[in-house]
Amino acid sequence: MNLSEPHLRSILANVMIGGVLLAAILMLVGGVVYLVDNPLAKPGDRTFSGEPADLRHPVDIVRDAMTGHTASIIQLGVLILLFNPLIRVGFSAVGFAAGRDPLYTAISIAVFIVLSLSFFI
Amino acid sequence: MNDISFDFAIALAAFVAGLIGSLIGLGGGIIITPILVLGFGIDIRYAMGAALASVIATSSGAAAAYLRDGISNMRIGLFLCLATTLGAVGGAMLAGVLNTAILSLVFGLALLATAAISLRKSPDTSEITLPETPIAKSLRLDDEYPAGHIYHVQGVVPGFSVMVIAGVLSGLLGIGSGAFKVLAMDQIMRIPFKVTTTTSNFMIGVTAAASVGIYLKNGYLDPVLVYPVALGVLGGSFLGARLINVVPTGVLKLIFMVAIVFIGVQMILRGFHINL
Numbered sequence: 363m364n365l366s367e368p369h370l371r372s373i374l375a376n377v378m379i380g381g382v383l384l385a386a387i388l389m390l391v392g393g394v395v396y397l398v399d400n401p402l403a404k405p406g407d408r409t410f411s412g413e414p415a416d417l418r419h420p421v422d423i424v425r426d427a428m429t430g431h432t433a434s435i436i437q438l439g440v441l442i443l444l445f446n447p448l449i450r451v452g453f454s455a456v457g458f459a460a461g462r463d464p465l466y467t468a469i470s471i472a473v474f475i476v477l478s479l480s481f482f483i
Numbered sequence: 484m485n486d487i488s489f490d491f492a493i494a495l496a497a498f499v500a501g502l503i504g505s506l507i508g509l510g511g512g513i514i515i516t517p518i519l520v521l522g523f524g525i526d527i528r529y530a531m532g533a534a535l536a537s538v539i540a541t542s543s544g545a546a547a548a549y550l551r552d553g554i555s556n557m558r559i560g561l562f563l564c565l566a567t568t569l570g571a572v573g574g575a576m577l578a579g580v581l582n583t584a585i586l587s588l589v590f591g592l593a594l595l596a597t598a599a600i601s602l603r604k605s606p607d608t609s610e611i612t613l614p615e616t617p618i619a620k621s622l623r624l625d626d627e628y629p630a631g632h633i634y635h636v637q638g639v640v641p642g643f644s645v646m647v648i649a650g651v652l653s654g655l656l657g658i659g660s661g662a663f664k665v666l667a668m669d670q671i672m673r674i675p676f677k678v679t680t681t682t683s684n685f686m687i688g689v690t691a692a693a694s695v696g697i698y699l700k701n702g703y704l705d706p707v708l709v710y711p712v713a714l715g716v717l718g719g720s721f722l723g724a725r726l727i728n729v730v731p732t733g734v735l736k737l738i739f740m741v742a743i744v745f746i747g748v749q750m751i752l753r754g755f756h757i758n759l
Contacts, residue, residue: 375547382543386717393710397487410526410583412702419700436706440536443713444699446543447692450685454561465622469561473689476568480575481696 374453381446388439396432420481448477493523494711501541501719506727507736508680510659510687511716512538513597516590517746521753525708527583527590531657532703535695537716538659542688544717545724546681555681556626559636559674563646564686567664568693570650575694578655579701588754590656594747597662598740603670613637613673628675642672654694657703659687 416422417437424441426434455470500514512534519530549555578586612635619625619636627633636642649663661683668679698704 371550375550378543378547378550382540382547382717385540386714389706389710389714392706393490393714396707397490401487410528413705414702417704417706418702433706436710437704440699440704440706440709440713443536443539443543444692444695446539447689450543450546451561451564451689454557466558466561469565473561473564473568476565476572477689477693477696480568480572480693481699 370457374450377449377453378446381442381449385439385443385446388442389436392432392435392437392439396436399432444481448474448481451477489523490707490711493519493708494715496522497537497712497715498719501537501716501721502723502726503719503735503739504716505541505720505723506730506732507601507739508661508732509597509601510538510661511541511720512658512691513594513662514743514746515712515716516657517594517750519708519712520587521746521749527586528578528701528703529705529708531578531586532695532698532705533709533712535653535657535691535698536704536709537713538657538691539688539695540713540717541720542659542684542691544721546685546688548724549681549684554628554677555685556624556674556678557685558622558626559624559668559672559678560682560685560689562622562624563643563664563667563682564689566643566646567650567653567660567686567690570647570652571654571690571693572697574651574654574656575697575701576654577651578657578694579697581655584754584756586656586754587750591747591750591752591754593652593656593658593660594743594750598743598747600662600666601736602740626678628678634673634675634678637673638671642667645671650690650693653687653690654697657694657698659691661687664690 416426417433420441423434423437427438451470451474455467455474458466458470496518497515500518501511504511504514515537516530516534519525520527615635616637618639624636625633645667649660649667652658652663653660664683664686665679668674668683669676
């Protein structure tokens with residue numbers, strides 16, 4: 363696999379667009395359901411309190427989204443959006459490795475590690 | 484105002500920010516955060532979180548489109564992402580300890596710098612053949628654009644250093660910091676402009692992702708604010724990309740740079756607790 367091949371770039375492009383679309387759909391569905399459930403709630407964003415713990419951790423977000431918790435469904439859309447660049451860099455690492463390019467495989471992996479650490483530390 | 488009209492107003496503002504951003508070549512992030520803070524009274528940390536999420540959305544869409552044409556230079560992009568992601572992690576951690584007044588102040592200064600960078604003319608390198616540099620050669624950064632014309636990348640070390648700063652600003656302020664990335668690649672590294680903008684687009688999403696994980700942990704990502712902002716910006720930039728060859732962007736750019744300077748000054752004043 364080599365990223366200079368047009369059809370492979372095209373596959374990666376489709377994966378990225380698919381990710382954005384899926385994220386947008388989840389945010390839209392979650393947002394509409396949230397509005398139906400809370401039509402008169404006052405927005406609480408004027409003062410900062412920080413989000414509750416269950417909207418901060420990827421594992422909690424996925425678990426709560428599965429049970430239909432609307433804020434978690436929106437947050438799952440956000441998570442999918444955030445994983446998009448991670449996939450982009452991971453795909454590059456594989457592409458460079460397959461093209462027998464050790465320097466850029468290493469650079470891609472280093473960037474991938476920085477991204478992963480920021481998600482999971 | 485109840486949630487429905489409030490959310491709708493935010494989505495509309497985000498849509499306009501995304502539209503203008505894509506027409507004048509700025510990300511939505513640097514426009515939407517001041518609108519949320521100054522116009523809607525939202526805490527700057529929530530505004531930054533929502534803006535950063537929308538930056539990733541638009542960058543992913545645009546990067547996907549550019550990926551197909553193969554103009555962006557993946558090696559330059561990934562090499563410089565080392566600088567921006569490390570900077571972004573540092574910036575996002577810094578955002579967690581600074582108070583909102585300082586964040587407003589720095590944001591205002593970044594807006595003024597963005598306007599100054601955007602109004603600067605880029606050097607025309609198309610006719611000049613620049614010499615090969617040893618460090619660019621060993622990193623194999625040089626490539627071909629347009630077809631048949633090899634470009635030699637200059638100033639790798641200063642360019643990389645500016646990218647660290649671009650990364651810090653991205654994490655600190657929740658912006659894509661595209662203007663700073665373009666400055667480094669275009670003016671310092673002398674990479675052809677088309678390659679610069681497409682590579683910058685690839686990098687913006689990756690840089691933003693480095694800090695957004697920390698924003699998530701610090702509780703800056705409020706789903707109820709993120710969804711109208713991200714969907715609005717995404718829709719606006721989608722429309723903007725289709726209008727870019729129809730609308731005269733030169734005049735538009737000038738008008739909005741004036742607006743950005745005005746907003747920048749307001750954000751700085753807000754940092755000093757002066758509200759106009």
